[in-house]
Amino acid sequence: xxxxxxxxxxxxxxxxxxxxxxxxxxxxxxxxxxxxxxxxxxxxxxxxxxxxxxxxxxxxxxxxxxxxxxxxxxxxxxxxxxxxxxxxxxxxxxxxxxxxxxxxxxxxxxxxxxxxxxxxxxxxxxxxxxxxxxxxxxxxxxxxxxxxxxxxxxxxxxxxxxxxxxxxxxxxxxxxxxxxxxxxxxxxxxxxxxxxxxxxxxxxxxxxxxxxxxxxxxxxxxxxxxxxxxxxxxxxxxxxxxxxxxxxxxxxxxxxxxxxxxxxxxxxxxxxxxxxxxxxxxxxxxxxxxxxxxxxxxxxxxxxxxxxxxxxxxxxxxxxxxxxxxxxxxxxxxxxxxxxxxxxxxxxxxxxxxxxxxxxxxxxxxxxxxxxxxxxxxxxxxxxxxxxxxxxxxxxxxxxxxxxxxxxxxxxxxxxxxxxxxxxxxxxxxxxxxxxxxxxxxxxxxxxxxxxxxxxxxxxxxxxxxxxxxxxxxxxxxxxxxxxxxxxxxxxxxxxxxxxxxxxxxxxxxxxxxxxxxxxxxxxxxxxxxxxxxxxxxxxxxxxxxxxxxxxxxxxxxxxxxxxxxxxxxxxxxxxxxxxxxxxxxxxxxxxxxxxxxxxxxxxxxxxxxxxxxxxxxxxxxxxxxxxxxxxxxxxxxxxxxxxxxxxxxxxxxxxxxxxxxxxxxxxxxxxxxxxxxxxxxxxxxxxxxxxxxxxxxxxxxxxxxxxxxxxxxxxxxxxxxxxxxxxxxxxxxxxxxxxxxxxxxxxxxxxxxxxxxxxxxxxxxxxxxxxxxxxxxx
Amino acid sequence: xxxxxxxxxxxxxxxxxxxxxxxxxxxxxxxxxxxxxxxxxxxxxxxxxxxxxxxxxxxxxxxxxxxxxxxxxxxxxxxxxxxxxxxxxxxxxxxxxxxx
Numbered sequence: 024x025x026x027x028x029x030x031x032x033x034x035x036x037x038x039x040x041x042x043x044x045x046x047x048x049x050x051x052x053x054x055x056x057x058x059x060x061x062x063x064x065x066x067x068x069x070x071x072x073x074x075x076x077x078x079x080x081x082x083x084x085x086x087x088x089x090x091x092x093x094x095x096x097x098x099x100x101x102x103x104x105x106x107x108x109x110x111x112x113x114x115x116x117x118x119x120x121x122x123x124x125x126x127x128x129x130x131x132x133x134x135x136x137x138x139x140x141x142x143x144x145x146x147x148x149x150x151x152x153x154x155x156x157x158x159x160x161x162x163x164x165x166x167x168x169x170x171x172x173x174x175x176x177x178x179x180x181x182x183x184x185x186x187x188x189x190x191x192x193x194x195x196x197x198x199x200x201x202x203x204x205x206x207x208x209x210x211x212x213x214x215x216x217x218x219x220x221x222x223x224x225x226x227x228x229x230x231x232x233x234x235x236x237x238x239x240x241x242x243x244x245x246x247x248x249x250x251x252x253x254x255x256x257x258x259x260x261x262x263x264x265x266x267x268x269x270x271x272x273x274x275x276x277x278x279x280x281x282x283x284x285x286x287x288x289x290x291x292x293x294x295x296x297x298x299x300x301x302x303x304x305x306x307x308x309x310x311x312x313x314x315x316x317x318x319x320x321x322x323x324x325x326x327x328x329x330x331x332x333x334x335x336x337x338x339x340x341x342x343x344x345x346x347x348x349x350x351x352x353x354x355x356x357x358x359x360x361x362x363x364x365x366x367x368x369x370x371x372x373x374x375x376x377x378x379x380x381x382x383x384x385x386x387x388x389x390x391x392x393x394x395x396x397x398x399x400x401x402x403x404x405x406x407x408x409x410x411x412x413x414x415x416x417x418x419x420x421x422x423x424x425x426x427x428x429x430x431x432x433x434x435x436x437x438x439x440x441x442x443x444x445x446x447x448x449x450x451x452x453x454x455x456x457x458x459x460x461x462x463x464x465x466x467x468x469x470x471x472x473x474x475x476x477x478x479x480x481x482x483x484x485x486x487x488x489x490x491x492x493x494x495x496x497x498x499x500x501x502x503x504x505x506x507x508x509x510x511x512x513x514x515x516x517x518x519x520x521x522x523x524x525x526x527x528x529x530x531x532x533x534x535x536x537x538x539x540x541x542x543x544x545x546x547x548x549x550x551x552x553x554x555x556x557x558x559x560x561x562x563x564x565x566x567x568x569x570x571x572x573x574x575x576x577x578x579x580x581x582x583x584x585x586x587x588x589x590x591x592x593x594x595x596x597x598x599x600x601x602x603x604x605x606x607x608x609x610x611x612x613x614x615x616x617x618x619x620x621x622x623x624x625x626x627x628x629x630x631x632x633x634x635x636x637x638x639x640x641x642x643x644x645x646x647x648x649x650x651x652x653x654x655x656x657x658x659x660x661x662x663x664x665x666x667x668x669x670x671x672x673x674x675x676x677x678x679x680x681x682x683x684x685x686x687x688x689x690x691x692x693x694x695x696x697x698x699x700x701x702x703x704x705x706x707x708x709x710x711x712x713x714x715x716x717x718x719x720x721x722x723x724x725x726x727x728x729x730x731x732x733x734x735x736x737x738x739x740x741x742x743x744x745x746x747x748x749x750x751x752x753x754x755x756x757x758x759x760x761x762x763x764x765x766x767x768x769x770x771x772x773x774x775x776x777x778x779x780x781x782x783x784x785x786x787x788x789x790x791x792x793x794x795x796x797x798x799x800x801x802x
Numbered sequence: 803x804x805x806x807x808x809x810x811x812x813x814x815x816x817x818x819x820x821x822x823x824x825x826x827x828x829x830x831x832x833x834x835x836x837x838x839x840x841x842x843x844x845x846x847x848x849x850x851x852x853x854x855x856x857x858x859x860x861x862x863x864x865x866x867x868x869x870x871x872x873x874x875x876x877x878x879x880x881x882x883x884x885x886x887x888x889x890x891x892x893x894x895x896x897x898x899x900x901x902x
Binding site for chain 1: 856860869
């Protein structure tokens with residue numbers, strides 16, 4: 024099989040390519056050593072994990088210095104060829120990988136636990152090892168299954184100096200007296216001890232499976248008793264969303280983020296990825312996950328607010344008029360762990376209530392704010408703070424409502440830590456800080472930039488916006504709240520993916536273009552096989568179509584690239600051969616993601632109300648590319664029994680044209696028939712026409728008009744105003760008696776059509792047998 | 803070849819995958835990666851692979867001592883814009899719709 028794009032018909036006749044056939048079972052903790060050539064990969068290894076296992080750790084130790092990478096996939100294997108029969112590229116491995124470790128370093132490692140997004144569970148885990156280096160690398164691959172989990176620590180880096188990160192205060196040699204069980208005898212040692220204590224307390228309560236790295240800094244921020252002072256500041260060292268495309272256009276899926284199209288702090292992403300930051304998302308391996316900075320002017324000799332830091336571990340020895348360093352550090356690092364909403368609370372950042380935008384301008388939800396509800400303070404009715412029907416203004420109102428901003432996740436609501444856990448919803452939802460500044464009763468209020476939204480209200484809670492001076496040593500509500508946004512160590516549910524509906528799909532914002540998306544065959548091992556016809560218009564507005572075939576992997580259709588790198592193909596008809604051949608001058612690519620599409624920026628553009636399903640289709644043709652939000656045109660419930668809906672063709676002996684048909688219940692004795700026909704014009708170019716919804720006797724339909732749209736519009740344009748115009752270019756008539764797939768087709772189903780284009784040429788067949796190219800419905 | 807033969811072949815391949823996976827082979831097999839692109843290959847690498855920095859966090863949090871109406875200093879935490887955000891232009895860029 025060298026070319027799957029010969030014609031629609033030949034899509035059917037693709038020998039199923041043998042995919043990855045892992046042959047070597049790794050034994051727990053027994054390394055496999057091998058040398059992998061430059062620019063090559065191996066999918067030979069797998070490991071079977073028994074029920075009850077707590078952790079799988081896979082290490083790739085490179086005995087050389089080149090860049091090797093490691094990927095893991097549960098349940099079904101990686102592809103060692105594209106669906107088009109070509110060598111896979113790095114991106115295809117990224118699409119298949121459930122977990123990855125692909126830093127620029129030689130060594131890689133991945134940890135999977137029962138709490139991971141794609142949970143450990145029992146079953147087979149497939150391993151891919153890739154050598155990106157320009158020389159062969161000898162590596163040692165070790166998979167270790169453990170019955171218990173050893174948590175990793177929140178790791179502090181005290182010596183990573185930068186222009187905005189002074190580290191000398193961590194090593195201040197001023198002699199001090201040990202205080203509150205902190206045994207340090209220099210100020211620097213006490214500072215390091217206290218921050219380590221804060222990190223240890225968070226580690227004990229969170230028990231992260233991978234290290235979280237904190238860059239610890241000081242900065243002279245000044246201050247005075249009259250104006251106050253900054254004590255400390257911190258935050259996650261970046262944010263990530265599972266919709267990222269890199270500057271070179273390649274996609275970087277992050278399937279270990281539970282929610283697509285949603286911002287996560289990098290700390291959450293690292294915890295969920297099972298590896299470290301640069302292994303999970305690329306980039307420099309010296310980047311910390313959190314940067315925490317403390318004001319060195321708080322301490323002597325400047326003591327700018329006359330309240331120095333207290334570095335003791337215990338509260339008993341804390342003198343009055345001191346600032347408890349450990350609780351301050353715990354509070355700030357907890358923000359860095361993702362206790363931080365990204366909805367705008369400051370007019371300087373944009374309209375209050377606006378969701379966080381990416382640099383491309385698209386707004387995304389964030390995982391913290393997704394757990395919040397907006398409560399009507401009078402009726403106590405509540406709705407999601409980031410719901411599709413919640414506006415920026417609704418969010419702005421909630422954030423000055425006093426008691427209308429609440430954390431709705433059950434773990435925190437039911438926690439014994441929550442003082443309101445015995446109340447009924449929504450009053451048992453922990454209250455978040457939503458003060459009415461400068462007004463009263465919700466009138467004339469402004470948010471309190473910074474404090475609003477990302478703090479609790481419960482007294483003496485670590486994440487209360489106001490520090491009560493106590494030496495707090497527990498995370499309080501932040502424990503169960505962080506659990507809900509990526510830090511839980513409880514077993515996660517089995518990951519599920521959306522199954523597409525074979526149908527005619529279209530984007531409301533580009534109505535007139537569409538996708539004939541059809542199932543060809545189920546394949547539970549390597550992924551179900553689908554094919555599509557993308558019917559659209561050329562630069563002159565003439566109808567044209569492109570085709571693709573590929574597999575559905577975790578709810579994503581991946582167009583299979585051929586050796587030319589083409590996954591969405593233009594074909595040219597050869598009337599002598601009676602089939603089409605690939606036009607290698609047109610580059611194309613297509614993926615369709617059926618998962619969680621409703622929250623994508625693409626689908627949030629325009630009204631998608633009433634859509635039975637949504638998907639995000641990314642396509643690329645020549646230099647054009649776009650993301651479209653597509654939905655099925657014909658609800659499955661409206662189909663007939665028997666159902667003739669699907670893609671039809673005349674068999675391999677008469678390839679290069681086909682039909683997309685739908686039979687729809689009319690409520691009467693005869694069904695409705697509607698469809699498109701894909702055919703070649705005189706030059707062999709791909710053209711399409713439609714025929715209108717007609718109530719018919721399928722066994723002997725009337726002769727129906729074939730109409731071509733004359734108001735075609737470019738793929739990147741808005742639809743033209745007014746009613747679409749068409750012209751009649753031919754007629755078509757069917758005799759359909761049995762929805763079956765056989766090749767050559769039997770005489771059970773036949774078609775007669777004749778197309779004559781005004782500019783010359785045409786295409787016709789007289790009473791030729793046809794058969795399903797797609798899998799017959801219910802088959 | 804008809805479609806049922808194709809489907810049969812698919813089952814055959816699936817079956818052979820399962821059976822071969824059950825046996826232990828002494829050495830792994832290797833296949834070539836596609837996608838070498840000189841414009842995007844890292845130094846020392848033969849293969850293009852994604853590498854990127856993160857998008858900077860839009861906000862940090864800051865604990866401050868703030869003078870209160872009672873004349874005392876109160877400790878309050880607030881969010882502040884991340885000063886690194888404006889500086890960092892080489893960010894991981896989610897582009898859900900590069901064109902619409």
